[in-house]
Amino acid sequence: MKKIFNTLLVLACGIFIISRSSMAQQHEYAPDIRFNACMDRANRITVRMVECENNAYDMWNDHLNRYYSELMSMLNPQQRLLLKNQDIAWLRYVKARMNFDTNVLATGGIMDQINFADKQRHLIRRRRTIYLMNAINTIKQNSGN
Numbered sequence: 001m002k003k004i005f006n007t008l009l010v011l012a013c014g015i016f017i018i019s020r021s022s023m024a025q026q027h028e029y030a031p032d033i034r035f036n037a038c039m040d041r042a043n044r045i046t047v048r049m050v051e052c053e054n055n056a057y058d059m060w061n062d063h064l065n066r067y068y069s070e071l072m073s074m075l076n077p078q079q080r081l082l083l084k085n086q087d088i089a090w091l092r093y094v095k096a097r098m099n100f101d102t103n104v105l106a107t108g109g110i111m112d113q114i115n116f117a118d119k120q121r122h123l124i125r126r127r128r129t130i131y132l133m134n135a136i137n138t139i140k141q142n143s144g145n
Contacts, residue, residue: 031059031126046114053117060125067132074139094124 035056042048068087072080101119106112 027130029063029126029130031056031063034059035121046111049114050117053114053121057117057121057125060121060129064125064129064132067129067136071132071136071139074136090128097124 035052038052038055039049042052072083075083098116098120101116106116
């Protein structure tokens with residue numbers, strides 16, 4: 001059990017270091033590139049902007065699910081349980097965050113749709129996906145692949 005804990009501690013440190021360096025590099029990912037192009041074509045028309053947000057959310061969600069599955073396939077049963085518990089906590093955070101934003105920060109204006117879609121896409125789905133990508137890269141580096 002101590003060996004598993006030590007392995008996970010090293011993994012967590014590695015993920016932190018990689019995620020910090022990844023933030024500094026400000027990668028451009030395919031969903032972001034497509035989103036920016038879509039927003040350029042939207043011409044500040046709210047309905048089109050919301051559509052761009054929704055499409056980007058779907059793309060990030062697809063990436064999230066793919067990387068989550070890939071990471072799960074790389075882990076042993078105890079590690080999978082830890083990731084699953086982390087994911088449950090993350091989903092609770094997402095629900096609480098959106099509940100707060102919707103009930104406290106919302107003004108009822110039309111721009112709320114865009115602002116909340118942006119939070120769902122960028123702050124939540126995008127960050128979680130990049131976290132999972134970094135975890136996969138860390139495991140591959142540590143295993144010599």
